Amino acid sequence: MEALLGPRGRLSQVLPGWEHRPEQLALAREVERAFGERRVLVAEAGTGTGKTLAYLVPAALSGRKVVISTATKTLQDQLFHKDLPLVQHGLGLDVRATLVKGRANYLCLHRLERIEREPALLGPGAEEAWAQLHAWAGRTETGDRAELELPDDFAGWPRLSTTRETCLGARCPLHEACFVTRLRARADASDIIVVNHALFFADLALRTSRGSGEGVLPRYDAVIFDEAHALEDAATEYFGTAVSSFRFEDLARDAQVALEPADARAGMLAALALKVRGQAESLFSSAPRALGLLSESAIRLTPALLEPLGRQVDGVLEGLSALGAFAAGAEEPEVQALGRRSSELCAELDFVRRADSQDHVYWAEGRGRGVALRAAPISVAEALREKLYKSVDTLVFTSATLRAGNSFGYFCRRLGLLDEAGEPVHPLTQLAVPSSFDYPRQAALYLPTHLPEPNQPGFVQSVAAEVLSLTEVTGGRAFVLFTSLRNMDAVHALLQHRLPWPVLKQGEAPKHALLEAFRATPSVLFATSSFWEGVDVPGDALSLVVMDKLPFASPGHPLTAARIEQLAAQGEEPFSAYQLPEAALALRQGFGRLIRSRADRGIVALLDVRVSRRAYGRQLVQSLPPARRFRSLDALGEWFSAGAAVAAVPAE
Ligand code: SF4
Known part of the structure; x- marks a missing residue:
């Protein structure tokens, strides 16, 4: 390690401007x-320790898969296209690597053949995109849609493209030539496979419930999770189930083209699929009223609450059966695949309608014009122990934020790395390496004390007034982050015509487009949880982060409520x-x-006065990096304009 990453190591010779970081070496x-x-x-x-190279180099030297x-x-692409070449070519480590994304990112040659015969299947208005796609399909080596500028x-x-459900697998006539088959072969021959959490857990759920073979990933010896703070959410999603009307629409659409029109059975197959789609439409359109579900909200499902939908659910289950x-008697792989999908959908819908597993939470979610019926494990600890820790003996979990209150206990317990008695389930090392940033010089933490508490009248207006004053200090260049859509919309409505900078709001455009616009022009961006993490805007474009409230997960969400209940039942104080640790x-x-x-400088403003008034608030602030603290806006403004470094000074 010293010879590669040490003060006079190889990296220092090949990377201009490289600075030795003892934290990275540790x-x-x-x-x-x-x-x-x-x-x-x-x-x-x-942040700033250079952790990517700190795990890539030992992984490359390990000789293991x-x-x-x-x-x-995005992070996957960055790691593969920026950091890995440095290890391979800069440091000269002979390591074969493959970037693997979810199946749906790759062109399916079987479906392409069908569309070539009938381009109308792409849907109305797709002529221009089809011309572009068709030309690309003839020359691409990977089939990865990221090579195209598709919206x-x-x-x-x-x-x-296909999903696991729709791919014909080994029975596909184009299996050998298929991009996904070739990708899997490349991954199998690689030392390092770069994936994202969604793909990893989708594959893990599959590999264990159906045996390996249907996933995209080959056998592996070790796993490194970067951004590991996001793992529990990803695992919860992929060990769970979501049944929505979209899955029935897809099923019906595929059923209509699974057989050639001249085939005598085509009409029957299409009729059966359309019937199920109609039954599902009726179920999902009556669900909001029957369940009392509002749009963009979630409601916990119980067998009693689902009772009024029982007859409709039965109709859908019968239709799927x-x-x-019908499909079971067919020889064509397309029709057999439809049969498998029907059985799986049937099992998932039945699991949700019974809503009787004590280890799961069930809920309905209103999303835009659709509804999803969902189930998820309340804790993923046991599933991870069974499905991952028993078969893989080397695991690295890393992130800039894994400790709560200076302890890894919370993270390790949630992910099942500690058992009920708090003992590690596998030999375990914990390590915290500090950031290499000079926070007292680079960052200010503004903690006003004069605002109302978040549940008091006038809070939203006070937040708007503070945002106005703070953005004057920094010349816009601000993320204003909220814990609820309601507060975001309310403050946005108050400020959108008063702020003298372009105002951007989450949901108005795709996330990457908002970030591009934000980087290009000094702006103020209003957002909620999706911008709280995984967003990287180095430099002057971002000089101010405002947070309206302490980010407590809403106990109104069924998953949070179920976790709270489970902990209380286990005798813990939720x-x-x-x-609090969350x-x-x-x-x-x-x-x-x-x-x-290291060149960044700016302000974090936390407008929730509970950070000063409550013991837990003070505890939360203590866990933040050691930025210089301010209570007065004037003093904060002076600090920002002075620009020069000031060593750590106690709170004013
Ligand atoms: S194997 Fe699956 S993804 Fe590959 S071409 Fe066939 S259907 Fe498409």
Whole structure:
């Protein structure tokens, strides 16, 4: 490690401007030890420590097949296209690596053939995109849609790609030539496979419930999770189930083209699928009223609450069974795939309607014009122990925020790394390496005390007034982050015509487009949880992060409520065992948006006065990086304009 990452190591010779970071070397040595001794390492590495290279280098040297999983496709691309080449070519480590995304990112050659015969299947208005797609399909080596400048929401793409459910697998006539088959072969021959958490857990859920073979990932020896704070959410989603009307629409659409029109059975198959779709439409359109579900909200499901929908659910289940029975007698792989999908959908809908597993929480969710019936494990600890820790002996969990109140206990318990008695289930090392940023010089933390509490009248107006004053200090360049859509909309409505900078709001455009606009022109961006983490805006474009409230998860959400109940039933105090540590991690993530490089400088404003008035609030603030603290806006303005470094000074 020293020879590669040390002060006079190879990296210092190949990377212009590189600075030795002892924190990076310390982390790299622990990752190396985890590989050598087959341990679990849980490592918090503050922003700016260079943690990517600190795990990539020992992974490359380990001689084992390593999966590296990160939170998003963007981070995955960055790791594969920027950091890995540095290890391979800069440091000269001979390591084969493959980037693997979810199946739906790759062109399906079988579906392409069908669309070539009938381009109208792509849907109306897709002529221009089809011309572009067709030319690309003839030359692409990977089939990855990221090579194309397709709009994110191009409605025709699902007709050209597959999911696990719709792929014909080994029975596909184009299986050998298929991009996904070739990708899997490349991954199998690689030392390092770069994935994202969604793909990792989708694959893990599949590999264990159906045996390996249907997933995209080959067998692996070790896993490194970057952005590991996001793992519990990803695992919860993929170990759970979501049944929505969209799945029935897709099923019916595929059933209508599964057989050639001249085939005598085509009409029967289409009729069966249309019947199920109609039954599902009726179920999902009456669900909101029957369940008392409002749009963009969630309601907990119980067998009693689902009772009024019983007859409609039965109708859908019968329809799916009839479709499954019809498909079972067919030889065509397309029709057989429809049969498998029908059976799976049937089992999932039946699981949700029974709503009787004590380990799961069930809820209905209103999303835009649709409704989803969902189930998820209340805790993923046991599932991870069974499905992952028993078969993989080397695991690294890293992120800039894993500790709550200076302890890894919360993270380790939630992910099942500690048992009920608090003992590690596998040899475990915990490591915290500090950030290499100079927070007292680079960051100010503004904690006003004169505002009403969040549940008091006038809170929204006070937040708006503070945002106005704070953005004057920084010249816009601000993220204003909210814990609820309601507050975001209310403050946005008050300020959108009063702020002298472009005002952006989450939901008005795709996230990447908002970020591009934000980076291009000094702006003020209003957003909620999706911008609290995983967003990287280094430099002057972001100089101010305002958070309206402490980010406590809403106990109104069925999943949060079920976790609280489960902890209480186990004799724990849910506020200190769950809500507080969860908020501490989220707060540190929000803070982490501000300082992304050693040259950055800026302000974090926390407008929730409970941070000063409540003991837990003071505890939460203590867990933040050591920024200089201000209570007065004038003093804050002077600090920001002075620009020069000031060493750590106690709170004013
Ligand atoms: S194997 Fe699946 S993804 Fe590949 S071409 Fe066939 S249907 Fe498409």
